[in-house]
Amino acid sequence: MVAREKLNQLKEKFGPAVQRADMPCDERLFVFVEASALKAVCQFLFRDLNARYVIGIGMDDRPFSGQFMVAHDFAFDEDHLLCSVLAHVPADNPQVDSISDVVPAANWAEREIHDLIGIEPVGHRYLKRLVLPDGWPDGAHPLRKDFAWNQVPEGYDDTREFKFDDPPEGCTVVPFGPFHPTLDEPAHFRLYIEGEMVRGCEYRGFMVHRGIEKLAESVLTYNDIPMMAERICGICGCVHNVAYAQAVESAAAIKPPPRAEYIRTIMLEIERLHSHLLWVGLACHIVGFDTLFMQSWRIREPIMWIAEKISGNRKTYALCVIGGVRWDITPEVKNELRKLLDKLEAEWTPVVAAVSKDKNIQKRTHGIGVADRALVKNMGLVGPVARAAGVDIDCRRDHPYAAYDRLDFEVITEGGCDVWSRVLVRAKEVFESIKIIRQCLEKMEDGPLQLTIKDELPVGRLGLSSVEAPRGESHHFVITGENNRPRRWRVRAPTYQNLQGIPAMIKDQQLADMTISLGSIDPCFSCTDRLETIDLKSGATKVWTQDELLKLTRTKKA
Amino acid sequence: MSVLSKLQEAVVCLKAGRVTLPYPVKSQPVPEKFRGRPLFDAAKCTGCGGCANNCPAREILLFDLCQEIRIVQYLGRRCTYCGRCADVCPEKAITMSHEFETGTNAIGDIQQRVELFMSTCQRCGRCFKEPSALEQLKLKGYRVDDVAHERWVFRSKSYLETEPAVDDIKIEMD
Structure with missing residues (x-):
């Protein structure tokens, strides 16, 4: 109640x-x-x-x-x-x-x-x-x-320039991106540098817009959208796919069959496994620790293969339709998955043991990119960034969906608030994911994969769904509508909130720490940029200017 | 402590050995369920348009050249290989193949075009494709892949023959 x-x-x-x-x-x-x-x-x-x-x-x-x-x-x-x-x-x-x-x-x-x-x-x-x-x-x-x-607005002007803020006095502007060796996707940061120290920045993103939300409410239909939602993100696509399906299901009061819920859970956890291993590798790569980069990607590869075996593709699982899933997990795959999890656990344990004592990586990540509890609260930061600041939130436990309410797992938290804590959180969450998949395989019941939906979905209902993506909470908001498509569908990827914390995280640290700080939130610009536009340039937030920074992000407590 | 962890890391690396696959010289076999480029089987397709209606990327187009010729065209440009077309096809005329090396400079290598001859129902006037192979045999002279030769194109009549329906098809020959 x-x-x-x-x-x-x-x-x-x-x-x-x-x-x-x-x-x-x-x-x-x-x-x-x-x-x-x-x-x-x-x-x-x-x-x-x-x-x-x-x-x-x-x-x-x-x-x-x-x-x-x-x-x-x-x-x-x-x-x-x-x-x-x-x-x-x-x-x-x-x-x-x-x-x-x-x-x-x-x-x-x-x-x-x-x-x-x-x-x-x-x-x-x-x-x-x-x-x-x-x-x-x-x-x-x-x-x-x-x-x-498909309208091109009248008066579109290619030559119109974006007006950037003036850098604070005594600072030099260092442009970072849109294309940079350590950025996987285009985004532009205008860093204000004083000597070696970053004093602030201005962010322009939203360069990879594909207008998915507009398409969803004007062109696509309910069951088309999951396949498109998946393309919002190349790493956590299945998350968007499931979150969308769940949002519509919650709006239309549809309950998918239990077997489908378990399969969704398994695929989401498989995705988390691959994403965490990928990110740990990337983070190490950014600080120049390529040994771990290679090893964690090697350990990750069999996960991609098993996903391919279950769904037909390494990454784009095309898993959900409204009211169920499309792919079954056969007994044969089940056995293979169990063996794979054993192997994964056996391989990941020594890596974590070695890395967690490695002084070199600690030196590069301790006290870097600090996001404390106040920042987490004020900027709404989510996922490993929040958990590394000791904020105990995890949608799998807090807003249980799919089969998570029937499973037993721990939410990993650390207290360091820095990049190092995020590495630890993610490295340890791998074991929780393994645990979850094992339980699913154990508890999964037989039954249908999809619900037969005979009636049209009701119109004008509201649906919310939060799914814990590897990088944090992915939130979908849906209003059902006419013509077999939603009236409004809003996707909030975790990076949307986490990026807003970046200016505070990189302020007053060395320029050399910028990349790993940014990397530590596992930014996914295409997730953030899922809306309606062609290219280019967001403005800066107030936060970026030097003295306003703390005022807006930290001192505002009520 | 750090020396010890360096040693542990070295052990991890040594144990792994060499794992790189010799791709692209030799490619790995793909799993049975792999969703590669969709292939359209003209013999099975009945032109119902289910695939075109359900393609999230809107990559399958359906258009009618005339009353009798229906074209199903697969454009293959932004297809995401989700396999919804194969899912919904009632005739299983679409299969997700195991082809994944589909990079090309000529989009025609990927595009597919199915040209269907649709008979006209003598009662309601709508087009349909004969359900059985036997009925299709009656359409002698028509070749599925030969729209260019318009003389093969069958023209339906808007009225019923007085003769029994078995012999009601006349192919226009020049």
């Missing part, structure tokens, strides 16, 4: 400003509030009730309710509750109070809403263009329903 309890608290505090609420189950709460009370409600949830900020979503709801909509999603991790606060915004005056000065983590989300839907967050301190490319004309908002998916 946590959902009802929270709702009562809100009602008590805000009275008639709370218009209505949906509680489809005990783990989800949708509260519709008056737009004027949105900021106060968010502040109350974030500061007084200590909820974790997940994401802000803008919607063009004009064809249905005649108004725009803004939603802010929060997670109560200890209470196993995902909560969405929604407010209608008038169509003729799309303005809503900015919450980013009380919830700093909402910074990017609000700028994105401003760019794509055209709802102005009033009072936002740094409303610079984030998602749209430089040449995009002002006033064209691609995620509005009257903007066609």
Whole structure:
């Protein structure tokens, strides 16, 4: 009854400003509030009730309710509750109070809403263009329903320059990216350097947009989207695939068969295994420790092969459809997987034992890229970054999905807040994943893989789903719609929040530590950049400028 | 302590030995379920359009040249090999092959085009492909891969013959 309890608290505090609420189950709460009370409600949830900020979503709801909509999603991790606060915004005056000065983590989300839907967050301190490319004309908002998916806006200007902030006095600008040997994907950091020390930076990303959300609500259909969602990310594709399917299932009140849930769990854990091994290798590669890079990738390779055997592809598993999965795990594969896990465990144990005492790698990662608890809270950092700061959150346990509620595992935390702690968290999580897959193989029951869905999915229902990706929580928000496709689908990849913590993490450290700090959040720019645009250049956040940095990220405690 | 861990790491490396595969000189066999380039079987395809409707990448197009000729075209450019087409095909006319080395400079190497002769139902006027091989045999003279020779193209009539249906097909020969 946590959902009802929270709702009562809100009602008590805000009275008639709370218009209505949906509680489809005990783990989800949708509260519709008056737009004027949105900021106060968010502040109350974030500061007084200590909820974790997940994401802000803008919607063009004009064809249905005649108004725009803004939603802010929060997670109560200890209470196993995902909560969405929604407010209608008038169509003729799309303005809503900015919450980013009380919830700093909402910074990017609000700028994105401003760019794509055209709802102005009033009072936002740094409303610079984030998602749209430089040449995009002002006033064209691609995620509005009257903007066609293949439309090129009038007045697109190739030559329009993006205006960067001036560096603080005494600092030199060092451009890092969009193409750089240690960046796997394009993103641009303008670093402000004083001597050897990084004093701040400005970030321009969103260069690899593919407009997936727009396509989903205008071209694709429910069962097409999982295959496309998977292409959001090359490393944790299955996560998006499952998260989307679950969000739609939660909106339409569909429960996939138990066997399908176990298979989803197994594939997600296989993905985590490969991703963690890949990342540990990459992190070592960045600091020049290529031995471990080679070895962890060698150990990883058989995982790719078994995934290929189960699903038909090394990485893009194309696993889910709404109401089930497409691939079965045969007894033969089961045996092979068991053997593989034994071998993996036997090989990974000595590597972890050796590396955890290795002074060289410790010297390069201790005290580097520090993200402490306050930063985690304020910027909404997730995954290994949060767990390495001692923040005990893990969606698998906190918001159980698939078969995780029937499994027994530990959430690994460390207290160092630095890159070294993240290495340890990830290295140890490998063993937990092995444990989880073993339990799944043990407990998996026979039964159908897919549910036969005879009726059309209900229209206008809300669905939330959080899935613990290897790099953190991946959150999907869905409103079901007409024509066999969702009305709105919002993906928040873990990097979206984690990147916002980067400026604070790299501040006042040496330039040489920049890459590993960035690498330590395992940035996935294409995950972050999943929206509607062609290329280029986000603006900077206020955080980047030198003195504002702490003010916005650390001292804002309530 | 660090020396010890260096030794341990050396042992890990030595134990592993050489693991690099000789690809591309020799490629590994792929597993049975591997989803490679989809292959379309013109003999089995009935032109129902299920694949075109369900392709997430919209890479399968369906268009009708005339009442009787239906083209199923696989463009192969941004196909993600998800295998949904093979899943939904009621005739199992699409198989996910084991081909994965599909890099090419000529997109035609990957594209496939299935040209289907669709008979017209004498009652409702809709097109269909004869379900059985026997019925297809009645279409003597028509060659699936030969749309260019238009003289082979069968023209249906909009009325029913008074004669029994067995002998109702006349091929236009020049």
